[in-house]
Amino acid sequence: MTPYVHKEPLLTLDNVSMSYNGEVVLRDISAQVCDVVRPHMTQGQVVGFYGRSGIGKSVLCRIIAGLTPPAAGTVKVGQEQRPVRAGDVGLVQQRYPLFNHRTLADNLLLAASRQHDPDRAQREVAAFLDRFRLTPHRQKYPAQLSGGQRQRAAIAQQLLCSDHLILLDEPFSGLDVAMIDEVKKIILEVTTMDELNTVVIVSHDIATTTALSDTLWLLGYERDAAGQVLPGATISKDHQYDLAGMGLAWHPQVEAEPEFNRFVEELKNEIRAV
Numbered sequence: 001m002t003p004y005v006h007k008e009p010l011l012t013l014d015n016v017s018m019s020y021n022g023e024v025v026l027r028d029i030s031a032q033v034c035d036v037v038r039p040h041m042t043q044g045q046v047v048g049f050y051g052r053s054g055i056g057k058s059v060l061c062r063i064i065a066g067l068t069p070p071a072a073g074t075v076k077v078g079q080e081q082r083p084v085r086a087g088d089v090g091l092v093q094q095r096y097p098l099f100n101h102r103t104l105a106d107n108l109l110l111a112a113s114r115q116h117d118p119d120r121a122q123r124e125v126a127a128f129l130d131r132f133r134l135t136p137h138r139q140k141y142p143a144q145l146s147g148g149q150r151q152r153a154a155i156a157q158q159l160l161c162s163d164h165l166i167l168l169d170e171p172f173s174g175l176d177v178a179m180i181d182e183v184k185k186i187i188l189e190v191t192t193m194d195e196l197n198t199v200v201i202v203s204h205d206i207a208t209t210t211a212l213s214d215t216l217w218l219l220g221y222e223r224d225a226a227g228q229v230l231p232g233a234t235i236s237k238d239h240q241y242d243l244a245g246m247g248l249a250w251h252p253q254v255e256a257e258p259e260f261n262r263f264v265e266e267l268k269n270e271i272r273a274v
């Protein structure tokens with residue numbers, strides 16, 4: 001098994017609950033992402049986040065991103081573990097938040113200017129354009145970029161203006177196989193760029209997402225002792241998987257391994273059942 005240790009927490013959800021108009025959507029969610037440290041590696045964190053349609057994944061993402069306050073509980077982010085504020089966490093939604101009337105370089109500059117002084121912002125943007133192979137496209141407008149280029153730009157934008165933690169909402173949906181490989185590569189790049197970079201991937205593509213992740217969270221319903229389904233979805237301890245501990249994280253060819261495929265089938269059954 002690949003040697004690793006978990007160090008300080010980077011994201012902590014403490015008894016997070018949410019209701020809308022008296023309907024409990026999320027109930028008492030407690031979960032944590034800690035800094036993964038591997039010898040001689042810059043290793044960020046990847047959490048795969050699953051749950052059936054309509055169960056509350058987007059609601060939890062907005063709470064983690066500090067965009068919606070929870071009805072109860074707290075979200076703490078970063079090495080300082082301070083309560084999350086809007087803007088601390090990048091959220092890459094399917095509708096990319098690029099401004100259509102600005103060039104790619106201007107879009108990124110706008111994002112970087114929220115974190116850095118003008119000189120530093122210019123340098124950061126140049127470095128990100130280079131890293132994400134977007135330098136030749138810097139003067140194009142979003143409508144002139146391919147889907148993959150836009151996806152890379154949206155991820156770069158969120159990394160530039162947030163603080164190491166980004167949430168990707170369905171990054172693989174509607175993409176062809178080559179594009180899926182491209183997005184996988186970007187996610188790997190992001191997590192090997194900086195030790196503290198943490199990516200939470202919300203996806204219905206269980207195999208692709210699990211292959212990239214070191215941790216999984218499964219949002220589901222629990223039953224009480226009498227077998228009654230409790231209101232609101234939660235991430236029970238049984239549904240927080242440490243893939244690194246299971247020996248299933250960080251293998252480039254993990255999708256070809258029988259043990260991985262058995263686990264993915266088990267997971268799918270678990271998702272169907274909850």
Ligand SMILES: Nc1ncnc2c1ncn2[C@@H]1O[C@H](COP(=O)(O)OP(=O)(O)OP(=O)(O)O)[C@@H](O)[C@H]1O
Pocket residue numbers: 020025051052053054055056057058059060
């Ligand atoms: N602003 C809101 N007001 C009232 N109800 C809401 C609001 N936002 C979300 N909900 C409800 O919360 C529940 C969870 O919605 P959410 O969008 O988080 O599901 P999801 O797991 O992301 O689904 P999908 O996988 O289909 O995107 C739904 O029943 C939804 O109607």
